[in-house]
Each structure stands twice: as C-alpha cells, then as structure tokens.
Amino acid sequence: xxxxxxxxxxxxxxxxxxxxxxxxxxxxxxxxxxxxxxxxxxxxxxxxxxxxxxxxxxxxxxxxxxxxxxxxxxxxxxxxxxxxxxxxxxxxxxxxxxxxxxxxxxxxxxxxxxxxxxxxxxxxxxxxxxxxxxxxxxxxxxxxxxxxxxxxxxxxxxxxxxxxxxxxxxxxxxxxxxxxxxxxxxxxxxxxxxxxxxxxxxxxxxxxxxxxxx
Amino acid sequence: xxxxxxxxxxxxxxxxxxxxxxxxxxxxxxxxxxxxxxxxxxxxxxxxxxxxxxxxxxxxxxxxxxxxxxxxxxxxxxxxxxxxxxxxxxxxxxxxxxxxxxxxxxxxxxxxxxxxxxxxxxxxxxxxxxxxxxxxxxxxxxxxxxxxxxxxxxxxxxxxxxxxxxxxxxxxxxxxxxxxxxxxxxxxxxxxxxxxxxxxxxxxxxxxxxxxxxxxxxxxxxxxxxxxxxxxxxxxxxxxxxxxxxxxxxxxxxxxxxxxxxxxxxxxxxxxxxxxxxxxxxxxxxxxxxxxxxxxxxxxxxxxxxxxxxxxxxxxxxxxxxxxxxxxxxxxxxxxxxxxxxxxxxxxxxxxxxxxxxxxxxxxxxxxxxxxxxxxxxxxxxxxxxxxxxxxxxxxxxxxxxxxxxxxxxxxxxxxxxxxxxxxxxxxxxxxxxxxxxxxxxxxxxxxxxxxxxxxxxxxxxxxxxxxxxxxxxxxxxxxxxxxxxxxxxxxxxxxxxxxxxxxxxxxxxxxxxxxxxxxxxxxxxxxxxxxxxxxxxxxxxxxxxxxxxxxxxxxxxxxxxxxxxxxxxxxxxxxxxxxxxxxxxxxxxxxxxxxxxxxxxxxxxxxxxxxxxxxxxxxxxxxxxxxxxxxxxxxxx
Numbered sequence: 001x002x003x004x005x006x007x008x009x010x011x012x013x014x015x016x017x018x019x020x021x022x023x024x025x026x027x028x029x030x031x032x033x034x035x036x037x038x039x040x041x042x043x044x045x046x047x048x049x050x051x052x053x054x055x056x057x058x059x060x061x062x063x064x065x066x067x068x069x070x071x072x073x074x075x076x077x078x079x080x081x082x083x084x085x086x087x088x089x090x091x092x093x094x095x096x097x098x099x100x101x102x103x104x105x106x107x108x109x110x111x112x113x114x115x116x117x118x119x120x121x122x123x124x125x126x127x128x129x130x131x132x133x134x135x136x137x138x139x140x141x142x143x144x145x146x147x148x149x150x151x152x153x154x155x156x157x158x159x160x161x162x163x164x165x166x167x168x169x170x171x172x173x174x175x176x177x178x179x180x181x182x183x184x185x186x187x188x189x190x191x192x193x194x195x196x197x198x199x200x201x202x203x204x205x206x207x208x209x210x211x212x213x214x
Numbered sequence: 215x216x217x218x219x220x221x222x223x224x225x226x227x228x229x230x231x232x233x234x235x236x237x238x239x240x241x242x243x244x245x246x247x248x249x250x251x252x253x254x255x256x257x258x259x260x261x262x263x264x265x266x267x268x269x270x271x272x273x274x275x276x277x278x279x280x281x282x283x284x285x286x287x288x289x290x291x292x293x294x295x296x297x298x299x300x301x302x303x304x305x306x307x308x309x310x311x312x313x314x315x316x317x318x319x320x321x322x323x324x325x326x327x328x329x330x331x332x333x334x335x336x337x338x339x340x341x342x343x344x345x346x347x348x349x350x351x352x353x354x355x356x357x358x359x360x361x362x363x364x365x366x367x368x369x370x371x372x373x374x375x376x377x378x379x380x381x382x383x384x385x386x387x388x389x390x391x392x393x394x395x396x397x398x399x400x401x402x403x404x405x406x407x408x409x410x411x412x413x414x415x416x417x418x419x420x421x422x423x424x425x426x427x428x429x430x431x432x433x434x435x436x437x438x439x440x441x442x443x444x445x446x447x448x449x450x451x452x453x454x455x456x457x458x459x460x461x462x463x464x465x466x467x468x469x470x471x472x473x474x475x476x477x478x479x480x481x482x483x484x485x486x487x488x489x490x491x492x493x494x495x496x497x498x499x500x501x502x503x504x505x506x507x508x509x510x511x512x513x514x515x516x517x518x519x520x521x522x523x524x525x526x527x528x529x530x531x532x533x534x535x536x537x538x539x540x541x542x543x544x545x546x547x548x549x550x551x552x553x554x555x556x557x558x559x560x561x562x563x564x565x566x567x568x569x570x571x572x573x574x575x576x577x578x579x580x581x582x583x584x585x586x587x588x589x590x591x592x593x594x595x596x597x598x599x600x601x602x603x604x605x606x607x608x609x610x611x612x613x614x615x616x617x618x619x620x621x622x623x624x625x626x627x628x629x630x631x632x633x634x635x636x637x638x639x640x641x642x643x644x645x646x647x648x649x650x651x652x653x654x655x656x657x658x659x660x661x662x663x664x665x666x667x668x669x670x671x672x673x674x675x676x677x678x679x680x681x682x683x684x685x686x687x688x689x690x691x692x693x694x695x696x697x698x699x700x701x702x703x704x705x706x707x708x709x710x711x712x713x714x715x716x717x718x719x720x721x722x723x724x725x726x727x728x729x730x731x732x733x734x735x736x737x738x739x740x741x742x743x744x745x746x747x748x749x750x751x752x753x754x755x756x757x758x759x760x761x762x763x764x765x766x767x768x769x770x771x772x773x774x775x776x777x778x779x780x781x782x783x784x785x786x787x788x789x790x791x792x793x794x795x796x797x798x799x800x801x802x803x804x805x806x807x808x809x810x811x812x813x814x815x816x817x818x819x820x821x822x823x824x825x826x827x828x829x830x831x832x833x834x835x836x837x838x839x840x841x842x843x844x845x846x847x848x849x850x851x852x
Contacts (some may be wrong), residue, residue, distance in 0.1 A: 048581030068565035086569030106577035
C-alpha cells in the first residue's frame, strides 16, 4: 500500500460512528493495512456532533487530518458534513447520508420564530458543491430498513463508500470486520445492509467516479 | 487497538497485580478494559470512589511489593496529588504506574491543565508516548523503571494519544498467579514526616540524577533524520517534539517536503540534558513542537544558555505557537512555513475562511441529554418549581454539567468534582437569592460528602438536588459505590445514599422520581420552602444504562408518537425540555423520531392536550425490537 488516504467521518453521537471506525480499523488489520484513527469519546457523544479522523498510508503519522486534505468525507447525518467541511480537499469525495437530525437548539428557535426554517439537505449539498463536484447522497435509512434493521444505517454507508476504487480497504475484509464487530444476532442483517448500500452506491456513484469491480 | 487499551496490555505484559481508578475522559477506557480483564485474569481491578483513593489503593499494593497501576484524567490528578507528592518521598517497592491524561482543547474537561509539571514538582519520572505502540511499550517499561528506582512512574498522555487507534505489536503476556505477600515490617519505611521527610528528600535528588543518566540512553528518546529522505534541508535547523506534537511535527515535515532532524523526547522528566545538549549544540535554530505550556521550550532555553546562547528558539516564546488548544499537522506546517519562508502545500487559512462562510447559519449541535434522560425531567421540574423566583444554581461535574450549555442555559457555577456544595455555602452566606446546589450520585460520593458535612455543621439553609441515576453515566455508565449489584459483583457492599445523607445529619430528605414530571415541581417547591439544609434525591436510572438492562432482559423499548389531530402546536414538549427525539414536521407540529425515542413518557405527561401517546399496541415497538442493537458504540469501550 503506497498511497495515502484520509477519510473524515462525521455524525451525531449515538449513530454508531465509533463502531464504524472500529470496523474499518479491524478490516485494515485483517488486510494488513495500517489504519490509524482519532476518535472522540466522553462528553461528545451525548447526541452532540461527533467526528472521527481515519487515515491510511506511509506518510501518515498524525491521527488528525490536516485541513483541506481529506480525500473523502463520509457523513452519517447531512448537516454534520458542513460542520467539518474545512477538512475536505478541493475535488474530494463527499458521501452524505440524506438523513437530517435537527439539533434541539434549532427546534427551539423554530418554536420561537415562526418564519424560521430548518437547514435542510439541499442547502448542505449546494454548499458542499462549492468545494467539490463529487457530492454523493444516499438515503441510508431507507437502505437499512430494506436490509431489515433501521440501525444498520452506518454499515449501509460503509458499503456505499466501499465501492469507490480510491477507498483503501477492500470489501472482503470490511465484511469480515462487520461480522466480527457487530452482535452475533445482527451479523446477517448488517452484511445485507453492506451489500444493499454498495448496490445503491454503484447505481449512483460509479457514473462519475472510478469504482471497484464487482 | 486504542492507546488506552494498549496501556492496559502493557501493564498486563508487565504482570500487573492490582489496578484501581475512577473513570474520567480521556482515560475511562483504561478502566473499562481492566474491568473486562479483571473478570478473565488473575488480578484485582477496582473502581474506586475517587482518584485519591485509587492512587492510595495502588500505593498500598506497591508498598507491599506488588505491581500496581492507576489511571486518571488531568483534573483527577489534582484530587490524587496530596498522596502523590508524599508517595514520591516514601517511594514504592513494587512497580507502580500512574497513567495521567491531559485534555488539550478541553474536549471533556474543565480546563486545559498541563500535567507535565507534576513530574518535576514531585521528582517523579515521566514518560510521554505519542502513539498506541509507544503507549504499550512505555507502560511496560515503566513498571521495571519504577521497581528499580523505587518510585512511582507517571505516563502522561493527551486526548489525541489516548483516543488514537492503530496497530500494536504485542509482547508475551507472561502472567503469574496472584499471590498475597507478607508485609516487610520495616518501621518508618513508608512514614514521611519531619526528619524522615528530610532524609527522603536527599534520596529523591540522588534518584533523579540516576534516572537522568539512565534516560540519556533510553530508547524512548531518539534523533530522527529520516523523516523525509531527500527532502529540502535547512542546515542548522532542527525540531524538538514530544507526545502528540511529535506526530504533527513528522507529518508537517512530510507535507512541506522538509528533511529536518527531529529530537523526539519520550522521557520528559528528568530530561536527558546531555542528549539535548548534543542536539542543540550545532544548531542555529530549533523549533519546539509541544502543546499547552512551553515546558520543553523553557528547559531548552535554559540549557541553551550554557552550550549555545545564540540558539534561536522558535516556539511559543515568539508567539509562533499558541499555548491554547490542541495542534494538528496544518498548524505545525504553517509555523514551519513561517520560520523557513516557505509556502504550505494548501492555503490553510483560505480553506478555513471558506469553511466559515459555508457554515453560516449551520445550527450548533452541542452534546445534550439523551432521550429518556432523567436529568431532563429533574431540571425541568426544578425550573418550574422556581419559576418567578430569582435563584442561584451551583452545579457540578457530570452529564448535568451540560445544563448550563445551549439550549437549556441553566446553572450559575461549575468548578470541579464536589465543588457545588462548598460554593453553595459561600453563596448562601453572600447572595440575596436562595441557593440550590446540584450534584450526581457518583460525584457526591467522590468529593461531595465533606461539603455536605460542612453545610450541615454550618446550619446552612440551601438545598441540594442529588441526581441518583445509579451509575457514573458521563464516562460510560461505570459502577460507583451506590450502584445496584450485578451478579458477579456480590462481593461489594452497595452504599445506601438515603441512609448516608441522613447519617451526615440531614433531617430533611425528599425522594422524587424525575419521570413523574407532573408531581415533581410541587414536591420540589415544598422541599425548597422548608428551612435548613435539605436534600432532594431525584432517583431514576440513567437512560443508556436502563435501556441496556432492558435489552438484556429482552424488554422492548416502545417509542411515543404525536397525534396530529390533537397537537395544537403548544410546544410544551419543546420549550425548556429539548429532547433530541422531538423536532417539528412540515406542518410545524411536534414529531417524534421512533428511532431515538426512549418511551420515557415525560413529554406525554407535559403535553396539555394529551397529544403524545405511547405506540404500545399500535405497533410492535421499534424495528428489531430494541434500541441500539449493536450499532451504537458505548461511550466507554467501543
């Protein structure tokens, strides 16, 4: 493995971002790829914004990605893409879950000001579009439900990003890590979510970006 | 493996026999990993009531000759340091390691305190790893070091080291069976006072000199000249770095294509002065990369005075680096560019500027109480009971520390573990308004008891709201002395909080259930009206902990829903409540996300129109029956 790859992951505390990062890290170990991650724990997890820096490659030493240098950003919640947008390099790949979880403070403001609207997916996509042309959205909740469990949203998104040729950890070890890391009774449904996520991504992403073969 | 887990592995490889700690981010996973290991391996692993007790427990074992370890966050060290300083005098017989983690950026702490000064202040050797591999290796080596020099060893990390995951090469476990040892019975061996203290002090100085000599050739210090082979060179310029700063320095050199020599320091007390002399002697300029205080920088400045007085020291002194917040590779690359007159590969300032513009109007998402959190009910009731009454709330450390933040913005003072009670005493003596103190069960047992004893003794007239959610919730729902038993914990006695509070002399104790949100404001109001010290115990399991127990028992978590025909947009379920599972739909009516709702029914009780009901009966609970089936890493040890 001679290429460097930095992935910024963003989401909301409780969405399973740390598990996702552990899955990719374990998959790297299975495949013999050195993955380093910088995670958030503690206070940050209480339904707050959460980020994980995930990095692969010979030149990587810092668990934190330099700003303007992430090859891709993967967000489990749409608004959180914008919160960490400074990390994405110009022309990088943004894989965005269509799900928007409205922060409690924003709901409070809507109640106090009847003219105010929530920030939505369209605004996020438009603004991320000012950094890159590769903005890919996916309704991961829908995919997860089709897989049989709404909570497999994170793994569905992992399946989606795994189709990109640039993504350094191949699908087989990723699936192996999923099987190892999720509770036994949830393995099957998670692997299905991974597969459905990959299928949905192929239809949408591979027209504009290089993808792995099936 | 996360560095926190790697440190546990290092301790296990060193055949550690006893571990004791109180949880605190970013070290909580050390405790979680030991708790897990303690069940499988032959060693003692205790969750102590506070860091001082934990350090003393480890000290007792190490005095007897067993290898022991404790871990604590930066501010926990403040609690433990009374015994820590004295222990440096008496020393230890068995190896003893203190893993102490600072939190640059104050991700989950009250301050950015730089704990490196605990090394020199107490004459205690200090090691600083920068990645998980070093974390494991240094902890392992620290036991041997501690035993040979007869002193506890500090392994100091920062959040970005503790929570860094990477591949770690493991050594042999080599565990031996746990065996109690006879006490050596050497009078005054572990007594430090007056002439004993003076005698110990002389020994400490000799010990420190011996340690410095050993550190001169420690493998944890090294000069790297291969960071960017063939890169741009600047004769006479070098970098000194440690801890997370080293990672950023290496990567910044790579980003800039710079082949600069880097002195990486892993033993930061006592500093290997001869090694540093050798490195800076021939340099014209040294760039010091360390987060927080200029600890290395000031030492290098002092050393340079002897060997190289003209040395230019680029660090915090000239304002190149900040003493605040954590660094990252682009911050270090920017400084390198400034010092050497080179452009950075990316216009970092431009990227940040554009990001600021793109984020305009983006709503904040600070951490907040979980759906089903009992604190949301208690705080709502407390505010309602005191509506129209100006008052002062002295709050404390725990999940409820979020109350003063957006969106609730409720609470006036927040200092340190247990401080709410002492501060409330000072306030009630000084302010015109009534005073309320608020503390959680674990924090009360940690450092709140002396404050309550004082309040009773002083015949204070403030009220304490004691939030009893059964566990130490914030750090990952670890057990505390008042937690319910689990099957395998039958050896422990559960502390009865009500009896404890009464035993301290509080006659007026009211117990409320924060889920009974209709009744609680009245109960609180009555309690507040009574004279003298009173304690209102608000009792309900932490929602994360409670849900986990429910899942274990196979019980379903049934979410609520809003009846759109009934909802008249009163927003009682939003204002002063702010549950993450409630937002507005396209008709601006309240809507409940069934994937987030805990089914606690507090909002249903609040709604004046009864528009919120349980989905019980109308659907078979949540999809797949239970919340978080494997998809949510726990705060603690995912």
